Amino acid sequence: MTSPVMRAAVVTAPGRVELVHIPVPSTGVGQVRVRLEGCGVCASNLAPWAGPDWMRFPTAPGALGHEGWGIVDEVGEGVDAIRIGQRVATLSHNSYAEFDVAEQSAVVPLPDALARAPFPGEPLGCAMNIFLRSEILPGQTVCIIGIGFLGALLTRLASEAGARVIAISRRDSSLALARRFGATETIRMDEHFHIIDTVNALTGGHLCERVIEAVGKQWPLDLAGELTAERGRLILAGYHQDGPRQVNMQLWNWRGLDVVNAHERDPTSYADGTARAVDAVVAGRFDPSPLYTHDFPLDRLGEALDMTRDHPEGFVKALIRLS
The missing domain is CATH 3.90.180.10 (Medium-chain alcohol dehydrogenases, catalytic domain)
Known part of the structure; x- marks a missing residue:
């Protein structure tokens, strides 16, 4: 046969x-x-x-x-x-x-x-796991750098949790998508210090309690540190696959930042996150x-x-x- x-x-x-x-x-x-x-x-x-x-x-x-x-x-x-x-x-x-x-x-x-x-369960589960590890609370200001598939889902989850979301991305369509998924403010990702000044103005100089870097490149990582408030949490969601990175350790140290690498490698965590994504989609938390x-x-x-x-x-x- x-x-x-x-x-x-x-x-x-x-x-x-x-x-x-x-x-x-x-x-x-x-x-x-x-x-x-x-x-x-x-x-x-x-x-x-x-x-x-x-x-x-x-x-x-x-x-x-x-x-x-x-x-x-x-x-x-x-x-x-x-x-x-x-x-x-x-x-x-x-x-x-x-x-x-x-x-x-x-x-x-x-x-x-x-x-x-x-x-596609794996990326949906990743979004749920990143959101869980971000520990976003109502009333916080959350900055999300990079609005693609993952950034859009995290925008929706954070806004649903009662956070104010500032979305940063380089394309008009991405910024429109962020607003559709619940972002309160959007900023074009163009010039480093202009973005910092804009976020400072939007937050009254307090910056953001949570910053999620969802690009996976050096500049967004640099920017993420600058936008994170004292004792805030910087969450690495971007996939950094093209070699070593440098970080401004003086800034991270001085501000007392919590830095979370939100990439899971435990198979059980992947499966749990995917199961939570199933529940979230069925419940209408995001589409x-x-x-x-x-x-x-x-x-x-x-x-x-x-x-x-x-x-x-x-x-x-x-x-x-x-x-």
Whole structure:
């Protein structure tokens, strides 16, 4: 009998992707197999896509894709919490493909209320975990630097929590998105000292109790420290993947800042955050659907990655649609 095959994307060189046909993977003990409906495209893919010295090609089939969702179609021995036919978000890592296999603990069930809605669980769970670690309270002023997918969600969560949100971003469409998601004030990310002066004026010289840096570059990190109030909390949500950073330790020290690296690496925390995101969307705390601005089939993954890199006006997040 011929084994069933699936399509999967392989990055063969910097900026080059090909589709291959390979056997559909089977489950092991404690694993589930998901027939994927789609996968979000993450900015963390961009460094491997560019081909730095540490990157090795070709990638494994489906590799880099880690924001999948779909239908469980096979369960391995010992799986007792997930059933065949159940719709789930996956926290697996080869989801630029038609099927992926994950540990039972790395899939999060999606309720009927989310039927047919795309659900890239990993970034939604990241937003919930960052919000939790930010410890935002009613009446605080929260500055969010960088309004993309993550920044917009955090704007909504912070404003819903009763905070006053100042959003800083460089594009008109991003600033409009921040206002739509609850920002009280928006500032164009153009000139360092102008931004500091503006935030000073908006806060009566007190600056911001919470600052979330959601860009992942040196200048936004510098700016974040300058905008954080004494004894405030600076939260690193941006993905810093292009080498070492310098920080103004004198400033951080003098102001007594709490600095939180909000990137989780514990698989349980990822799953918990994704489950909280499911609950939040069902409850209407936020609606991520306006943020899914571009859809691509699997054979156009390269275009999706290029668009994620280039960020044309109006772009927020790309999804790869598999069914």
